[in-house]
Amino acid sequence: MAERLLEVKDLKVRFATEDGIVQAVSGISFELERGKVLGIVGESGSGKSVTAMTLMGLTRGVNARFEGEVLYKGTDLLKISDEGMQDYRGNELGMIFQDPMTSLNPVYKIGDQIVEAIQSHERVDKRTARARTIELLRQVGIPNPDTRVDDFPHQFSGGMRQRAMIAMALSCNPAVLIADEPTTALDVTIQAQIVELVSRLKDDFNSAVIFITHDLGVIADIADEIIVMYAGRVVERGSTRDVFYDPQMPYTWGLLGSIPRLDRPRPDRLHTIEGSPPSLINLPEGCKFRPRCPHAFEKCKQEPALENRVGTPGHLDRCWLDVDFKRDHRDETISGDAAAAA
Amino acid sequence: MTVLEQANGSGDGALLEVRHVKKYFPIRKGVLQREVAHVHAVDDVSFAVREGETLGLVGESGCGKSTLGRTLVRLLEPTAGEIIFQGKPIQDLGMRRLRPLRREMQMVFQDPYASLNPRKRVGTIVSDPMKIHDLGDRAEQKRRVGEILETVGLSPEHYNRFPHEFSGGQRQRIGIARALALRPKLIIADEPVSALDVSIQSQMLNLLDDLQNEFHLTFVFIAHDLGVVRHVSDRIAVMYLGKIVELSPAEELYRRPIMPYTEALLSAVPIPDPDLAAKRERIVLEGDVPSPISPPSGCRFHPRCRYATDVCRQIEPPLVDYGNGHLAACHHPLNVDQATLQEVSVAEQHTPAAADESALPRDTSGSSNPSGVSGSDTHSR
Numbered sequence: 001m002a003e004r005l006l007e008v009k010d011l012k013v014r015f016a017t018e019d020g021i022v023q024a025v026s027g028i029s030f031e032l033e034r035g036k037v038l039g040i041v042g043e044s045g046s047g048k049s050v051t052a053m054t055l056m057g058l059t060r061g062v063n064a065r066f067e068g069e070v071l072y073k074g075t076d077l078l079k080i081s082d083e084g085m086q087d088y089r090g091n092e093l094g095m096i097f098q099d100p101m102t103s104l105n106p107v108y109k110i111g112d113q114i115v116e117a118i119q120s121h122e123r124v125d126k127r128t129a130r131a132r133t134i135e136l137l138r139q140v141g142i143p144n145p146d147t148r149v150d151d152f153p154h155q156f157s158g159g160m161r162q163r164a165m166i167a168m169a170l171s172c173n174p175a176v177l178i179a180d181e182p183t184t185a186l187d188v189t190i191q192a193q194i195v196e197l198v199s200r201l202k203d204d205f206n207s208a209v210i211f212i213t214h215d216l217g218v219i220a221d222i223a224d225e226i227i228v229m230y231a232g233r234v235v236e237r238g239s240t241r242d243v244f245y246d247p248q249m250p251y252t253w254g255l256l257g258s259i260p261r262l263d264r265p266r267p268d269r270l271h272t273i274e275g276s277p278p279s280l281i282n283l284p285e286g287c288k289f290r291p292r293c294p295h296a297f298e299k300c301k302q303e304p305a306l307e308n309r310v311g312t313p314g315h316l317d318r319c320w321l322d323v324d325f326k327r328d329h330r331d332e333t334i335s336g337d338a339a340a341a342a
Numbered sequence: 343m344t345v346l347e348q349a350n351g352s353g354d355g356a357l358l359e360v361r362h363v364k365k366y367f368p369i370r371k372g373v374l375q376r377e378v379a380h381v382h383a384v385d386d387v388s389f390a391v392r393e394g395e396t397l398g399l400v401g402e403s404g405c406g407k408s409t410l411g412r413t414l415v416r417l418l419e420p421t422a423g424e425i426i427f428q429g430k431p432i433q434d435l436g437m438r439r440l441r442p443l444r445r446e447m448q449m450v451f452q453d454p455y456a457s458l459n460p461r462k463r464v465g466t467i468v469s470d471p472m473k474i475h476d477l478g479d480r481a482e483q484k485r486r487v488g489e490i491l492e493t494v495g496l497s498p499e500h501y502n503r504f505p506h507e508f509s510g511g512q513r514q515r516i517g518i519a520r521a522l523a524l525r526p527k528l529i530i531a532d533e534p535v536s537a538l539d540v541s542i543q544s545q546m547l548n549l550l551d552d553l554q555n556e557f558h559l560t561f562v563f564i565a566h567d568l569g570v571v572r573h574v575s576d577r578i579a580v581m582y583l584g585k586i587v588e589l590s591p592a593e594e595l596y597r598r599p600i601m602p603y604t605e606a607l608l609s610a611v612p613i614p615d616p617d618l619a620a621k622r623e624r625i626v627l628e629g630d631v632p633s634p635i636s637p638p639s640g641c642r643f644h645p646r647c648r649y650a651t652d653v654c655r656q657i658e659p660p661l662v663d664y665g666n667g668h669l670a671a672c673h674h675p676l677n678v679d680q681a682t683l684q685e686v687s688v689a690e691q692h693t694p695a696a697a698d699e700s701a702l703p704r705d706t707s708g709s710s711n712p713s714g715v716s717g718s719d720t721h722s723r
Contacts (some may be wrong), residue, residue, distance in 0.1 A: 044510070052538040143629065157605070157630045158403060187402045187566045189627050194609040196626060202586035214539045217612030222621035240616050256614055260569040262596060263613050270573060276509060276519045 003071060003209050004174050006032040006055070012067040013047075013054050013232075020281040025052040025244045026232040027068070028065040030225075032176065037202065039223035039240070041216055041255065047232035048212045049098075054078075055210075056095050057085040072176075091121050094174035097218050100161035104153040111137075111149035114168045121172045136167040139204070140197060160188035165188045166197065170205060177202070178210045183218060195222060216252075217259050220244065228252050231278055231288035234306055238315035248310060248317035248326060251289045253333040264335065271333055285319065295321055295329070356390040356426075357528055357560050358414065358447075363387050365406070365413050369522065369635065373688040382634045383409040386423075387582035391528070396561040398575030398592065400568055400607065404631045406584040407564045408452075411530045414562065415447045416440060427528075431718070445475055449519035450680030452533035454513035458505040464491070464516055465501035471523045491690065493556070495549060496521045511542035518549070531607035547573055569611045572596060577667070580604050583634055583642040586661065598677040599696045603643045641673065649674045 001157040013025040025047040027198040032038055040048045051060045055070055057077060064110055070077040077085070097103040105113060110134050118129040130149070137145035141322060163184060169177060179198060183191035201221045202209050211219050218242075219226065226243040228236040228251065236268055248252055257271030275292045284291055286301040293300070299320045306316045310323055319326070365384040368377040383406040385606040391397045401407045412418045414425060416432065425433045432443060432559060451457035461507055469483045478486065488498035489542075494515040505513055516532060521529055531550070535543040543615055553559060553575065561686040565571050571592075578595050580603065581587040599605045606625040613619045627646050632638055638645050652672070659671045664678055675683070 043541055079656065093392070094548075109436040159630060188610045188612075189402055189566075189607060189631075191612070192624065192626055214541075215612065216540075217614035220614050220616045231659065244614065246618050255541060258540045259612075259614050260544070260567075260573040261614065262569050262611050263384060263615060263618055266572060266593070269548050272548060273541045286507070326694070 002033040002035055004031055004033050005254065006030075007071040008051075008055070008068070009071070009330070010052065010068040011054065011070060013050055013059060014065045015059075016063040016065070017281075022280045023232055023283060024280055028227070028234050029068075030227060030231075030234075031091070032114050032208045032210065034175070034206060034208050035202070036224045037199065037211055037219075037222050039216075039219040040212045040229060041214065041219070041226060042208060042229035043214055043277050045280065046229040046252050047280075049180055050232075051229075052095065052180050052210065052212055055088055055178060056093055056175075057082070062300070072195065082217040086120075090117060091172045092174055092328075093176045093178060094169035094172070096162070096165050096169045096177070096179040096182045096197075099185055100165050101153075101185065103165060104161060106153050109150050109152055110156065110164050111150070111151075114164070114171055117168050117171045117231060132171070133167070136171055137164070140170075141166045141193070142167075158186055159193065162186060162190070163197070164201065166194075166201070170201060173205060174207060176210065177205075178212070180212045181214070182211075183213070184215075189217065195219075198222070198330055215259065215262075216244075216255050228255070230281060232280060233288060233318065234316070236317045237306070238317075242310075242312055242315040245333075246310065246312070246315070246327075247324070247330060248315070249289075249319050250293050250295055250312075250321070250326075250330075250333065253330045254292075257334045267335070287320070287321070294333075297321075355392050357393045357428060358391040358562075359424075359426040360390070361388050361424040361426070363413060364421045365412070366410050366421045368418075379635050382584050382637055384413060384420075385634075385637075387581075387584070387586050388423075389579055389586060389589060389644055389672045391560055391562060393527075393560055394554075394575040396574050398564055398571035398578040399562060399581060400565045400566065400571050400578060401581035402566060402631050404583075404634065406579045406634065406669075407581050408532050410581070411449070411532050411562060411564050415444070415449060415528075415530055423689070425654045438447060441456075441475075444525045445527040446526050447530065448524065448526040450514075450517050450521045450529060450531040450534045453537055454510055454517055455537075457517055458513060460505055463502050463504055464496075464508075467505070467516060468519045468523050475524060476526070487519075490522050493553070493667070494522070496546075506525060510538055511545060514538065514546055515549070522553065522557070526559070528560045528562070530562045532563070534563075535565070535570060535620060536565060536567065542624065543570070550574060567611065568596075568607050578605065583637050585642060585671070586669075587643065587672070588670040589661070590670075591666065594666055594668055598668070599679060600664060601643075601672045602647050602649050602666065602674070602676060604670075605676055606646075626691060641671070 001093060008028060008030050009254045010027050010029050011025055012027055014229050015024060028051055030038060042048045050059060060082060066078050077088060114133040115126065115129040118132060134145045137149060142148050142160060142163055156164060176260050183194050197220060198209060211223060213219055223240045227234050228238055228249060230251050236243060236252050254271065254273035260270060273292055278288060286303050290296045290300045304318045304320050308316050363384060364386055366380040366382055369379045370376060387410060399407045409418060413420050420433050424431050427443060465487055468487045472483045487501060491498055491500055496515055535546045538546060554561060554591045562573050563571060575592045578590060578592050579586050582603050588604050599608055606627050608626045629646060632645060640656050641654040641659050644650040653673050659673045661669045661671045663669050664682060
């Protein structure tokens, strides 16, 4: 068995705000082994970014409350002091942020920013750090890295900036790479390049990846396991094949049905998930997806636990519906055409 | 679809026609601000948009699709060429004569966070176009704003709210409401869904579809994602470095891409199916779009094209009609059989010949072909 790098147990994150307590993450658990890719999927506000930032220790503050455990190689990161986190951040856990336009400092050269990242973690002189930076830029596919290293962020295109961000995240050889919507701001062609790059680098650096996205299509061919989040909860979790070919949660169906698909005939109308995600301050009773779920019934007023309800081991969901009923009815949501007739 | 039968390019029933439009931006240097070079953002583009149709305009960042969109409504002045709207050339009109036409053409912008004034209320944002064009009195304007907000799926109670109180999807609805305020005929939508979550994106695409039916709108829909464009478009134009490299009826483009660039774009669209995604051939385009300041010689796509030969480096391929209203500019067209190819080379351009069915990739089901999965086995020179 591969080495278990990360184990998150029932993590809860709450923020106190003027309007009340925001329950950003309410109980998420997962394990991550070396060499694996975990996909976390959900709409804006489902708690996927807060989860990622909490792993990195970036959500700490006077108004934040944490429960549960984040075990990295057996050490609980939530109990480590802010200074102590410095040894993990970058070294052990690297993060790629969503927006490469705003995550790079516009007044420093790309190379200097990566050199700074290396030097803040390792005792190396500037020349060695610079040589390593050039090598990193080459590995992430920047052409002419020995000259481009002295460019400013504005001289890079969006795709190249994201590559530079990835180079920075990889600069200290982290064991876990957290990619928070790394492709959302990019063109589809560049998106394909970045996804391929992340999965290649995972093998080169022998690391594990957490890939966060709102588009299930992006991670179809690279994720090993997928977690679907809604309103701060895990609503479905399973292997990539389980989630795509035997999805149990109507919310997952909705996400799958929303994607305009090139591999199927064009439907008259795309499926949509009606309404919007609930406020995390004032969550609905029972199943959190009930107000938007077309199949909701009486029992949904109680919240279902995250359990294994299908035969496949490791495939968990939060839905009271009968498994056979779901298998009969989900296609009308996922393929869209029947949804238009309804 | 009657639009498919009509010849491409010019034709009756065209709401908007574009002939050889160019848009160059000067690059100035030195104390005297001399023009040292030009950015060839849009370089000799011609097409027509028929009344009631949706033309998709696809390409990567920097291919000039947004510049073209803005030039169409004269938010940017074209460097050369003609823009004909409802039969009248508008490229030289002065502001006073242009203004009434602006009522007929509106834009929806990409970023719903940046395109709404944060200090104005929703009611003001949507009613300002009516004020500018002096439509109705205040009570009438307010009533119409309420109506429009309802059509785009917001509520009239939102009249006095500020943009920051809305989510991204709702903001985009406000942007669409503002574009609809003057009951335009033509809407240029510049990447209206690329900043949104997939679930919200599908709501928006359905809304645009409904509005088109309800108000008989004509759309020019600009996007980089061929999956999204397919869903809304009747015809699709693929742009690369300021040029249209392929123009085709929507479904035809997906079944039978002729230009290798289109093939690559199609293969980059994620398929939410792990088995299909693993099976299909991914053509990953290396590098970025080259600089439009000094575009590559010959075919502009040749440095990134896997089929490129010497002729591609030297001679720029013309836009050739392969039948069915399917135009493409390529020396090594994909998915075209010998017979069509010969006819095309004899007649040079505008061959009315219907495309031979055998030219299609192994697609016997009659339904749409999972693009990229079957590959381009009929590639011939």
